[in-house]
Amino acid sequence: MSTPSSEIINRDGLKKVKKGAWSHEEDQMLISYVTRYGIWNWTQMPRFAGLSRSGKSCRLRWMNYLKPNVKKGSFSKEEEEIIIHSHSVLGNRWSEIASKLPGRTDNSIKNHWHVHLKKRTTDHHNNLSTPNTIEQDDDDIDDVEMIQQPANHINENADDFSFLSSSLTPLEDQEIVDFRDDYYYDMGSPGTVDELQCFWQQLCYENLDHGNSHMNMF
DNA sequence: AAAGCTTTCAACCGCGTGGGT
DNA sequence: AACCCACGCGGTTGAAAGCTT
Numbered sequence: 001m002s003t004p005s006s007e008i009i010n011r012d013g014l015k016k017v018k019k020g021a022w023s024h025e026e027d028q029m030l031i032s033y034v035t036r037y038g039i040w041n042w043t044q045m046p047r048f049a050g051l052s053r054s055g056k057s058c059r060l061r062w063m064n065y066l067k068p069n070v071k072k073g074s075f076s077k078e079e080e081e082i083i084i085h086s087h088s089v090l091g092n093r094w095s096e097i098a099s100k101l102p103g104r105t106d107n108s109i110k111n112h113w114h115v116h117l118k119k120r121t122t123d124h125h126n127n128l129s130t131p132n133t134i135e136q137d138d139d140d141i142d143d144v145e146m147i148q149q150p151a152n153h154i155n156e157n158a159d160d161f162s163f164l165s166s167s168l169t170p171l172e173d174q175e176i177v178d179f180r181d182d183y184y185y186d187m188g189s190p191g192t193v194d195e196l197q198c199f200w201q202q203l204c205y206e207n208l209d210h211g212n213s214h215m216n217m218f
Numbered sequence: 219a220a221a222g223c224t225t226t227c228a229a230c231c232g233c234g235t236g237g238g239t
Numbered sequence: 240a241a242c243c244c245a246c247g248c249g250g251t252t253g254a255a256a257g258c259t260t
Contacts, residue, residue: 019230021254043245059246060229095248106248111227 018052022061026051030058031066064105071103075112083109084117 022030033049039062042055051058064070075083079101086097094106094113101109 021228041245054230055245056231056247057229063247064228092249107228110249115226 017054017057019057022065026053027061027066030062034062034066060107064107069103070105075104075116079104080112080117083113084120087113087117 029049029051033045033051037048039045042059044055046053046055046058049058053061082100083097086100090096092110094110098104098106098109
C-alpha cells in the first residue's frame with residue numbers, strides 16, 4: 001500500500017527525485033547495488049545506482065522493507081507484549097523499542113502501535129479505572145493468551161537471506177555479503193566508471209531474459 | 219453490484235544530532 | 240565557534256485494500 005509514483009520535472013525540464021511507491025524494478029536496482037557495493041553514502045548512492053530517488057527515500061526503503069532480515073507479516077503475541085511493555089518504559093522511542101525486536105522496524109512497530117496496541121492499552125487503563133466493568137473484549141483475552149505462548153520464534157528470520165540468491169542471479173556466484181550487523185557499511189564507494197558500467201551490464205544481461213529492457217541504460 | 223466508510227501501512231517531511239572542516 | 244553535510248528519528252499523510260450498507 002502506498003502512494004502512486006510520480007516523477008517531478010522542474011522548469012528546466014530536468015528530472016528531479018521521484019516520489020511515491022517503489023516499483024519492483026527500483027527495488028531490484030537498489031538491492032543489487034547495495035549487495036554489490038554496500039552502503040557507503042545514501043545521498044550519493046541513488047545517482048550511482050541509477051535511481052531517481054532521494055537518498056533519504058532509498059535509505060527508508062532499504063531499512064524498512066528490502067533489508068534481508070526485515071521481518072514482515074503480523075506481530076506475535078510475544079512481540080506485542082514486548083512493544084507494550086517497552087512503550088510503557090520508553091515512550092515513543094520507536095527505534096529503541098525496535099532494537100528489542102530483531103527484524104522489526106521502528107516504522108512497522110510505530111504503525112502497529114497506533115493501529116492495534118494504543119487502543120488496547122487505553123481500554124485496559126479505562127477498565128482499571130472502572131472496576132465494576134464486567135465486559136472483556138477479545139483483545140483482553142489475547143493479552144492472557146500471549147503470556148502462555150512460547151517465545152522461540154521471535155528471531156526466526158534473522159538469518160534468512162535466501163531471497164537474495166533467488167532475486168540476484170547476476171551476483172549469485174560472487175562473494176556472499178553478510179548483511180548482519182553493520183558489516184555492509186564502510187565497504188567503500190563503487191570506484192571507477194568502468195566498474196560501475198560492468199555492474200549494470202551484468203544486471204541488464206540477466207534482466208533482458210525477463211523482458212526488463214528498461215535496465216539497458218548504457 | 220457499487221457506493222461510501224474505515225483500516226492499514228508505506229512513504230514523506232521536518233527536525234535533531236553528530237562528525238568533519 | 241560556526242557552518243555544512245549525512246544520517247536517523249518520530250509524527251503525519253494519503254492511496255489502496257478491506258469492510259459495511
